[in-house]
Amino acid sequence: MDDVELPLTYTWSEARSAGARRRQVTADGRRLTRGLYLSAAAEDGLVPRCRAWTRLLPPDAAFGVGTAAVLLGAQTDPPPEVEVVLRPRPVLPQRRGLAVHARDLRSEDVTEVAGLRVSSGAQTFLDLAQRLPPAELVAVGDALLRSGHLDAAALERRLARAGRVRGVVRARECAALLSPGAMSRPESLLRYWLVSSDLPDPQVQVPVLDRRGCVVAHADLGYAEHRVAIEYEGRQHAEAAQFGRDVDRYSLMAAGGWLVLRFAGRHLTGPAVVVERTRRALLTRGWRPGS
Incomplete structure (x- = not known):
C-alpha cells in the first residue's frame, strides 16, 4: 500500500481517516502534542x-x-x-x-x-x-x-x-519610558538603566553634526549638550564592512568633539558599569548633579 499525501499540519485521526498508516505518520510527522503533527515537509518555526x-x-x-x-x-x-x-x-x-x-x-x-x-x-x-x-x-x-x-x-x-x-x-x-527610537534590546536596556538612574535622560538616535551643521552620524544614545555618545556594539559590528563604517563614524564623532562610550554584551548583566562610566564622562564634560 502506497503512502497517502498528508497536509502540512494534521491530527492523528485526520491522517488515519485519509488512509495513512501508522508507520507513515510516525516517519513523516513532527509530534507537537498527543495527536497533533507538523509534517516534515513543512518549514519548522513558531508560525507553522x-x-x-x-x-x-x-x-x-x-x-x-x-x-x-x-x-x-x-x-x-x-x-x-x-x-x-x-x-x-x-x-x-x-x-x-x-x-x-x-x-x-x-x-x-x-x-x-x-x-x-x-x-x-x-x-x-x-x-x-x-x-x-x-x-x-x-x-x-x-x-x-x-x-x-x-x-x-x-x-x-x-x-x-x-x-x-x-x-x-x-x-x-x-x-511612560517607552521609545521606538531604541533599535535593539541592548539599546533599550542601556536607556532604561540611564533613565532610572540619577543621571539626565539620554536622547535616542542623537544626530552628530559637522562644522557646517550637516549630520554625519547618529549615536545610539547620547547627550548632545555635553557631546557624550553611547554606543552598543553587537556581533554585527565585527563584520568587515560594518567595522569599516564604524571606524569612519567614530572618527567623525571624535572630530566633532564627541566622547564616545562603547558597550558590548558583557556589560548587559547589570547597570552599574554603564551608569558609572556615563556619569564620569558627563562630569568631564561639565555636567553636575542637580543641574
Whole structure:
C-alpha cells in the first residue's frame, strides 16, 4: 500500500481517516502534542507550529503572552510552551506543550499576524508586565513600538481599564519610558538603566553634526549638550564592512568633539558599569548633579 499525501499540519485521526498508516505518520510527522503533527515537509518555526495548534484550539483563542511577543516582533526567545489566551470558561484546554491563560478579551485586544489570532501589542505588554523585570519590559515595549504593533494611545486605553490586574502598576510605570527610537534590546536596556538612574535622560538616535551643521552620524544614545555618545556594539559590528563604517563614524564623532562610550554584551548583566562610566564622562564634560 502506497503512502497517502498528508497536509502540512494534521491530527492523528485526520491522517488515519485519509488512509495513512501508522508507520507513515510516525516517519513523516513532527509530534507537537498527543495527536497533533507538523509534517516534515513543512518549514519548522513558531508560525507553522501555531497554525498546527489552531486545529485543537477553540475559535476565540488567541496566541498570547510570550508567544505573542515573538509573533509581534519583540526580539525575545519563544517560551518553552506555546501560550494562548482565551475568555474564562468552566474548563480550559489542557495539552502538553500548551499554556492557557484566561483573559477577558475585547475585540481590540486581538490582532492578526500571519493569519493567526494574536493578542494585541497593548494586551501583550500588560500580560508580560506580570513576569518581566522593568528593564526587559521596556525592551519589549520598545520593540513592539518599532514593529508597529503598539502605539501610545492604544496602550493608554488598555491600561486605563486594567483595574487591579496583576502587573498593571509596573506596566503603567514602564509605559511612560517607552521609545521606538531604541533599535535593539541592548539599546533599550542601556536607556532604561540611564533613565532610572540619577543621571539626565539620554536622547535616542542623537544626530552628530559637522562644522557646517550637516549630520554625519547618529549615536545610539547620547547627550548632545555635553557631546557624550553611547554606543552598543553587537556581533554585527565585527563584520568587515560594518567595522569599516564604524571606524569612519567614530572618527567623525571624535572630530566633532564627541566622547564616545562603547558597550558590548558583557556589560548587559547589570547597570552599574554603564551608569558609572556615563556619569564620569558627563562630569568631564561639565555636567553636575542637580543641574
